[in-house]
Amino acid sequence: MQLVLEKRAERSNTIALISPLIAIGLTIVTMVILFAILGKNPLLALHAYFIAPLTDGYSLQEIAVKATPLVMIAIGLSLCYLANAWNIGAEGQFLIGAVAGSWVAVKTQGTDAGAWVLPVMLVLAAVAGALYALIPAICKVKFGASEILTSLMLVYVADLFLDYLVRGPWRDPHGFNFPTTAEFDPVATVPLLIEGGRLHLGSIIALLVVAAVAILLGRTIKGFEIRVVGAAPRAARFGGFNSNQLIILTFAVSGALAGLAGIIEVAGPVGHLQPGISPGYGFTAIIVAFLGRLNPLGILIAGLFLALTFIGGEQAQIAMKIPLDVTKVFQGILLFYVLACDSLILYRFKLVFPNRQVARGTG
Amino acid sequence: MRKSLLALAAGLLIAGSVSAASAADKLKVGFIYLGPIGDLGWTYQHDLARQALVKELGDKIETTYLENVPEGPDAERAIEQLVRAGNKLIFTTSFGYMDPTLKVAKKYPNVHFEHSTGYKRDKNMSTYSAKWYQGRYIQGLIAAKMSKSGVLGYIGSFPIPEVVSGINATVLAAQTINPNIKVKIIWANTWFDPGKEADAAKALIDQGADVIMQHTDSPAAMQIASERGKFAFGQDSEMIKFGPKTQLTSILDTWGPYYIARVKAELDGTWKSEDTWGGLDSHMFAMAPYTNMPDDVKKMAEDAQAAITAGKLHPFKCPVVGQDGKPVECKGGANLDDGQILGMNFYVKGIDDKLPGK
Numbered sequence: 001m002q003l004v005l006e007k008r009a010e011r012s013n014t015i016a017l018i019s020p021l022i023a024i025g026l027t028i029v030t031m032v033i034l035f036a037i038l039g040k041n042p043l044l045a046l047h048a049y050f051i052a053p054l055t056d057g058y059s060l061q062e063i064a065v066k067a068t069p070l071v072m073i074a075i076g077l078s079l080c081y082l083a084n085a086w087n088i089g090a091e092g093q094f095l096i097g098a099v100a101g102s103w104v105a106v107k108t109q110g111t112d113a114g115a116w117v118l119p120v121m122l123v124l125a126a127v128a129g130a131l132y133a134l135i136p137a138i139c140k141v142k143f144g145a146s147e148i149l150t151s152l153m154l155v156y157v158a159d160l161f162l163d164y165l166v167r168g169p170w171r172d173p174h175g176f177n178f179p180t181t182a183e184f185d186p187v188a189t190v191p192l193l194i195e196g197g198r199l200h201l202g203s204i205i206a207l208l209v210v211a212a213v214a215i216l217l218g219r220t221i222k223g224f225e226i227r228v229v230g231a232a233p234r235a236a237r238f239g240g241f242n243s244n245q246l247i248i249l250t251f252a253v254s255g256a257l258a259g260l261a262g263i264i265e266v267a268g269p270v271g272h273l274q275p276g277i278s279p280g281y282g283f284t285a286i287i288v289a290f291l292g293r294l295n296p297l298g299i300l301i302a303g304l305f306l307a308l309t310f311i312g313g314e315q316a317q318i319a320m321k322i323p324l325d326v327t328k329v330f331q332g333i334l335l336f337y338v339l340a341c342d343s344l345i346l347y348r349f350k351l352v353f354p355n356r357q358v359a360r361g362t363g
Numbered sequence: 364m365r366k367s368l369l370a371l372a373a374g375l376l377i378a379g380s381v382s383a384a385s386a387a388d389k390l391k392v393g394f395i396y397l398g399p400i401g402d403l404g405w406t407y408q409h410d411l412a413r414q415a416l417v418k419e420l421g422d423k424i425e426t427t428y429l430e431n432v433p434e435g436p437d438a439e440r441a442i443e444q445l446v447r448a449g450n451k452l453i454f455t456t457s458f459g460y461m462d463p464t465l466k467v468a469k470k471y472p473n474v475h476f477e478h479s480t481g482y483k484r485d486k487n488m489s490t491y492s493a494k495w496y497q498g499r500y501i502q503g504l505i506a507a508k509m510s511k512s513g514v515l516g517y518i519g520s521f522p523i524p525e526v527v528s529g530i531n532a533t534v535l536a537a538q539t540i541n542p543n544i545k546v547k548i549i550w551a552n553t554w555f556d557p558g559k560e561a562d563a564a565k566a567l568i569d570q571g572a573d574v575i576m577q578h579t580d581s582p583a584a585m586q587i588a589s590e591r592g593k594f595a596f597g598q599d600s601e602m603i604k605f606g607p608k609t610q611l612t613s614i615l616d617t618w619g620p621y622y623i624a625r626v627k628a629e630l631d632g633t634w635k636s637e638d639t640w641g642g643l644d645s646h647m648f649a650m651a652p653y654t655n656m657p658d659d660v661k662k663m664a665e666d667a668q669a670a671i672t673a674g675k676l677h678p679f680k681c682p683v684v685g686q687d688g689k690p691v692e693c694k695g696g697a698n699l700d701d702g703q704i705l706g707m708n709f710y711v712k713g714i715d716d717k718l719p720g721k
Binding site for chain 1: 393399427428429430431433434435436437439440441443444445447448458459462466470482521522523524527552705706708719
């Protein structure tokens with residue numbers, strides 16, 4: 001008797017709907033076992049991870065703050081991935097956006113510049129992110145260079161460029177040589193939504209982006225084009241859709257969103273430009289994009305959920321002394337189950353009873 | 364079945380809140396760590412100090428730490444999480460937590476903060492650091508004695524004043540033994556990256572260095588020096604097990620006495636915002652045993668240590684001559700003053716290199 005995966009005749013919509021729930025269920029079961037092995041009370045641990053952060057306003061704000069860059073970047077990436085364009089370099093576009101926007105903030109520092117500063121920073125960051133993303137896109141279209149490699153390698157270029165700026169020309173003159181710019185002026189800072197909190201205007205912008213892309217994909221010809229080029233390139237060609245043009249477009253949009261996320265993070269929660277402004281947002285966003293099934297609403301939920309695991313992980317570390325590594329294991333297990341369960345959309349388990357005679361003959 | 368499970372859950376939650384109540388009588392002390400604790404290095408030394416604190420005052424306090432907190436947008440949240448969990452005294456143990464700590468400190472005036480190696484303070488935020496350049500001076504003396512080639516290899520992390528003053532102290536000391544001493548400097552641009560640190564050590568040895576010094580955190584350079592039969596100094600922790608025949612000494616971070624003193628002050632209600640920059644005399648750091656060197660070198664190192672501890676020897680005794688050949692303004696009377704050392708942004712004469720960003 002053998003257990004094999006057999007391809008389904010068509011994709012199962014029921015499984016597609018319930019597969020994330022199965023994945024979360026399996027994750028929880030696995031975590032309960034893991035907590036028990038660690039000698040921690042599983043119910044209290046799950047409470048610290050999932051319930052406690054949702055029960056007070058402070059944690060909810062923090063979840064939104066953490067999810068904001070993830071969602072914004074992932075939305076852009078989903079457009080690329082839907083169109084079969086593999087932008088892996090959102091991290092670099094994020095950093096370049098942060099640098100471009102910070103340029104305005106640094107140059108206007110202490111000059112009593114008006115309220116125009118922040119809007120200009122945001123626009124410049126988006127433009128810079130888009131232009132930076134166009135480098136791999138154009139290399140792909142013109143020379144056939146793998147956009148996966150070029151976009152990834154440009155991450156390091158952006159990282160080192162930022163590093164150079166804050167160690168050299170933009171270094172805070174009163175900062176004892178430490179690699180950071182001075183704190184931005186209030187006009188160059190993203191406004192807070194709640195006095196004394198951390199929730200900022202960026203979260204609203206992220207929601208608007210989600211809505212705009214949902215409309216683009218669901219209601220417009222361009223959105224239809226993106227989906228067709230990704231799902232059925234041959235059909236798209238016969239339909240007269242230009243896939244090269246779409247690579248350029250989706251890369252530019254995702255670069256712009258990543259750049260925007262970058263400046264919002266720098267001019268918002270961080271308050272100045274420094275190395276390490278991104279704890280890997282551009283890469284985590286790839287996970288968020290797929291966890292959300294490349295669907296705008298799904299990405300919003302996935303981003304919030306991943307943010308919840310970060311905040312909950314910290315609270316579990318504080319309340320139950322559960323090591324940070326367990327949080328990472330937890331995130332890994334979740335991804336594993338999500339991907340594993342997704343295979344059930346296209347495949348199903350089947351028990352096979354091999355013919356004994358044949359088995360003997362070959363065995 | 365379902366009912367009993369719910370009852371069990373409720374029972375556990377109640378049990379949890381009861382134990383939380385009994386812990387509320389104790390002073391809660393929180394720590395933010397840059398790295399994972401591991402078994403050596405910067406964060407490990409802070410955690411050793413935390414353990415010493417628990418050993419000393421464990422019946423009066425409860426400690427909590429968050430490890431691997433990046434010095435970016437997440438830091439402020441992590442610190443605030445500790446505040447919200449009831450911690451009244453919080454140690455943030457890396458330079459990059461400076462602005463986040465200050466932000467949270469302004470928001471919670473009744474909570475006290477201790478920030479390591481920074482320069483911004485507030486009425487509820489102290490800073491603390493150590494005069495490691497004193498230890499570097501001793502290392503410079505040893506290195507000049509032990510080097511046959513007259514070339515020292517120095518792995519720098521970032522060209523910030525703490526590291527620059529360490530390089531200068533090393534060179535000034537070495538010049539008292541060998542006026543023609545050379546130092547090769549490689550900037551790793553990281554605090555911890557065994558691969559890069561090992562590459563730097565190899566490159567330095569290939570350039571003729573036979574004593575390797577480091578301002579980075581991993582034992583990689585020690586291991587390379589050991590493989591190549593050269594000498595090296597450890598950093599932050601005891602690293603002798605990575606080079607039993609290689610390590611000359613190591614600067615050990617010993618935060619324990621400071622942490623205990625500050626927590627006692629908090630318990631007594633006498634905690635005040637202060638700027639502590641302690642040296643060998645106040646035990647903010649210590650030197651590992653002097654090993655793998657002849658007795659006369661060992662004696663010289665011990666004498667220098669005693670002289671520095673007693674305040675008789677100052678590594679930055681005037682005149683300190685810069686690379687341009689001109690003596691640096693002497694603001695501290697006989698020595699450079701603390702401000703000049705804390706903001707040090709020049710190389711002394713004899714370093715054949717250019718300070719990055721200058």
